[in-house]
Amino acid sequence: MRVNTLRTSEESVLRELELEGVEFIVSKEVPYMVKVVNSKRPIRTLKPVKEFKVVPQDLASAVVVEALKPGFNESIIDLTAAPGLKTSLIMMLSENRAKVVACDKSLKRLNIMRNLLKKLGVDLSRVSLIHSDSTTISLRRFDKALVDAPCSNSGAIHKDPGIKLSLTKGKVLHNSIIQSKLLSNALRLADYVTFSTCSILPEEGEFIISKLDLSDVKLFRAITWVGKGYPVVNFYESLMRLMPHIHECEGFFIATLTR
Numbered sequence: 001m002r003v004n005t006l007r008t009s010e011e012s013v014l015r016e017l018e019l020e021g022v023e024f025i026v027s028k029e030v031p032y033m034v035k036v037v038n039s040k041r042p043i044r045t046l047k048p049v050k051e052f053k054v055v056p057q058d059l060a061s062a063v064v065v066e067a068l069k070p071g072f073n074e075s076i077i078d079l080t081a082a083p084g085l086k087t088s089l090i091m092m093l094s095e096n097r098a099k100v101v102a103c104d105k106s107l108k109r110l111n112i113m114r115n116l117l118k119k120l121g122v123d124l125s126r127v128s129l130i131h132s133d134s135t136t137i138s139l140r141r142f143d144k145a146l147v148d149a150p151c152s153n154s155g156a157i158h159k160d161p162g163i164k165l166s167l168t169k170g171k172v173l174h175n176s177i178i179q180s181k182l183l184s185n186a187l188r189l190a191d192y193v194t195f196s197t198c199s200i201l202p203e204e205g206e207f208i209i210s211k212l213d214l215s216d217v218k219l220f221r222a223i224t225w226v227g228k229g230y231p232v233v234n235f236y237e238s239l240m241r242l243m244p245h246i247h248e249c250e251g252f253f254i255a256t257l258t259r
């Protein structure tokens with residue numbers, strides 16, 4: 001879970017969780033993230049969750065935003081933003097001072113996102129929600145771009161083995177084409193781009209980066225305590241991976257690219 005510092009302080013919400021009988025471990029690397037070890041009640045029924053003081057969010061999802069390193073007053077485009085967990089973390093880390101354009105091709109998910117951002121205490125005057133196809137959207141330039149691309153979700157198979165049933169080569173190929181288009185467009189919009197997928201497959205990670213003209217961009221290991229990419233490309237040491245059995249979170253591929 002993530003402590004939502006737009007609504008509370010870490011100290012006070014951790015005390016509340018203790019009083020609710022929740023046993024947890026605070027992440028060493030990302031101190032606003034908390035791993036629930038035991039809870040007397042289902043997480044969603046806890047008072048601090050209902051009050052949006054803590055948000056159910058996976059550690060790997062937070063690390064993606066850490067790799068983006070959102071700064072105060074930066075202009076950031078989130079090309080695949082709904083339902084908004086990462087956008088809201090961008091706003092939390094920038095203390096509601098970043099200026100974010102959040103795009104998604106699903107209007108339904110954008111509507112859910114607007115409600116969620118409001119409940120999480122995000123300053124909506126600094127976030128524009130745009131219904132768009134982000135593979136082609138053309139806007140002014142931004143300081144940074146985030147692409148948390150649609151993918152197989154194979155990084156969550158340990159929690160939901162049913163994902164295996166819908167995992168086909170055709171779907172992975174379809175996703176990888178969209179992922180490449182989203183990343184290329186992000187590099188047209190900003191000089192600092194973080195790309196991620198909740199996937200353990202190189203087709204949705206290393207191979208997407210290998211299709212780029214790497215003479216034009218630099219890969220930057222924005223977070224150093226996570227694993228490196230798979231050694232299936234010669235620049236794997238510049239990529240980032242989180243693995244369920246090592247980092248106790250969803251499996252994620254992360255690349256940060258700069259010019």
Ligand SMILES: C[S@@+](CC[C@H](N)C(=O)[O-])C[C@H]1O[C@@H](n2cnc3c(N)ncnc32)[C@H](O)[C@@H]1O
Pocket residue numbers: 061079080081082083084085086087103104105106109132133134135148149150151178
């Ligand atoms: C992994 S989810 C994003 C989750 C979100 N970043 C978060 O942290 O809450 C991927 C999103 O990409 C959107 N998407 C897929 N293809 C897209 C496209 N061509 N343009 C814009 N959004 C797209 C989907 O509707 C979905 O909401």
